[in-house]
Amino acid sequence: MQVWSQDTGDAMLQLDEKPDVLIQRNDEEGSNFNIDFEGKIYYIDEKSRIVDGRNKRIVGVSMDLRDGQQKVLAVLGSVEWVLIHHSSDEWQMIPAENLIAATRSTGTKLAFLVQKPSDVGGLAHALELGVDALCVNGTTASHHLWEAIFQARTEKQDSLKKRKQTVPIKPSIVTGTGSRLDTKEPVLADRVCVDLVQMLSPDEGCWIGSFAKLMALILSEAETSTYVPTRPFRINAGPVHSYICMADNSTKYLCELQAGDKVLVFNSVAGTSRGVAVGRLKQEVRPCVLIRLETPANQQGQIFLQQAETVRLGHERGKFLRASDLDHEAIDNNKPILLRTLAAGTHIGIAFEGSVEER
Numbered sequence: 001m002q003v004w005s006q007d008t009g010d011a012m013l014q015l016d017e018k019p020d021v022l023i024q025r026n027d028e029e030g031s032n033f034n035i036d037f038e039g040k041i042y043y044i045d046e047k048s049r050i051v052d053g054r055n056k057r058i059v060g061v062s063m064d065l066r067d068g069q070q071k072v073l074a075v076l077g078s079v080e081w082v083l084i085h086h087s088s089d090e091w092q093m094i095p096a097e098n099l100i101a102a103t104r105s106t107g108t109k110l111a112f113l114v115q116k117p118s119d120v121g122g123l124a125h126a127l128e129l130g131v132d133a134l135c136v137n138g139t140t141a142s143h144h145l146w147e148a149i150f151q152a153r154t155e156k157q158d159s160l161k162k163r164k165q166t167v168p169i170k171p172s173i174v175t176g177t178g179s180r181l182d183t184k185e186p187v188l189a190d191r192v193c194v195d196l197v198q199m200l201s202p203d204e205g206c207w208i209g210s211f212a213k214l215m216a217l218i219l220s221e222a223e224t225s226t227y228v229p230t231r232p233f234r235i236n237a238g239p240v241h242s243y244i245c246m247a248d249n250s251t252k253y254l255c256e257l258q259a260g261d262k263v264l265v266f267n268s269v270a271g272t273s274r275g276v277a278v279g280r281l282k283q284e285v286r287p288c289v290l291i292r293l294e295t296p297a298n299q300q301g302q303i304f305l306q307q308a309e310t311v312r313l314g315h316e317r318g319k320f321l322r323a324s325d326l327d328h329e330a331i332d333n334n335k336p337i338l339l340r341t342l343a344a345g346t347h348i349g350i351a352f353e354g355s356v357e358e359r
Contacts (some may be wrong), residue, residue: 001132003133005136018038019138021039023041024043060081061075061079075108084110093122096126173341178292178313178335180333186287187290192242193236195233196278197279202220202223205265207266209293211243213301216291216313220235240254241254260277268315268319289324291326
């Protein structure tokens with residue numbers, strides 16, 4: 001983690017430790033950047049761009065949270081740095097967590113203005129990752145604020161040395177098992193059917209689960225039956241709390257889905273995926289069964305599904321298992337199904353390297 005100092009003065013340069021970056025004022029005549037400082041020296045121009053004062057290269061953009069989080073999200077991946085300003089009475093931790101999760105794998109690094117010593121620890125360790133830089137106003141920062149920031153920088157450097165490897169954030173598709181658990185009493189849930197704008201084959205479905213780290217493939221209602229007409233566009237996805245995998249590999253709760261959102265549709269025969277938009281959502285109270293999911297590596301999860309013959313869990317090569325066929329009292333209760341596993345945790349649907357326990 002870096003330390004940035006904005007609007008610095010001589011007092012800051014007398015500190016025992018030094019910032020990694022100085023942000024100097026860019027006056028009309030042009031600032032003199034030939035000062036005695038070993039780190040990088042930037043300035044913010046009239047277009048809020050962060051410019052390297054020595055070679056005039058644009059390295060990022062300065063933005064204000066009061067303009068909205070969505071504007072910040074829109075520039076991720078297009079710049080090296082984003083410096084976030086905010087007022088002292090605004091929310092900062094929740095936006096910081098959201099932006100930290102969103103910047104992963106984009107190439108954009110996050111610098112955050114900090115004004116109080118009590119805010120340093122939260123920003124430096126948010127989501128166990130922290131921001132990439134903490135920025136202070138060098139002319140007004142107290143001794144305690146400088147002390148807290150330099151201590152946080154040292155702690156982050158030490159933690160990086162101890163970290164042996166990065167948690168992979170790409171999902172894997174494996175053959176695991178599903179088994180029904182005894183819930184003692186019937187579970188009535190607000191079940192959601194996801195109706196898509198395209199037809200699905202009987203071998204296609206969506207990844208659904210109570211845990212973002214472990215999901216089952218719930219197949220479409222495209223299979224023919226003598227009792228009900230087919231609904232090749234429909235996924236009977238389970239209760240409102242469940243996650244569904246989106247087309248960009250993020251996740252959403254079923255209760256958050258809206259018409260126009262694109263979900264990920266997986267073909268269990270071809271092993272391919274495609275994004276399909278949601279046409280509508282139908283929510284009804286239905287009895288559901290609890291199914292435990294388990295991978296060969298003993299990773300466990302769970303999913304609630306409606307107790308109905310039309311609800312099918314996908315297996316490889318087009319095979320499937322009906323949710324109604326599982327019996328918690330049966331000897332062979334464990335049945336093979338396809339599972340989507342993810343080692344990383346998620347925050348607002350975005351995978352990141354921090355640890356998250358789901359149960």
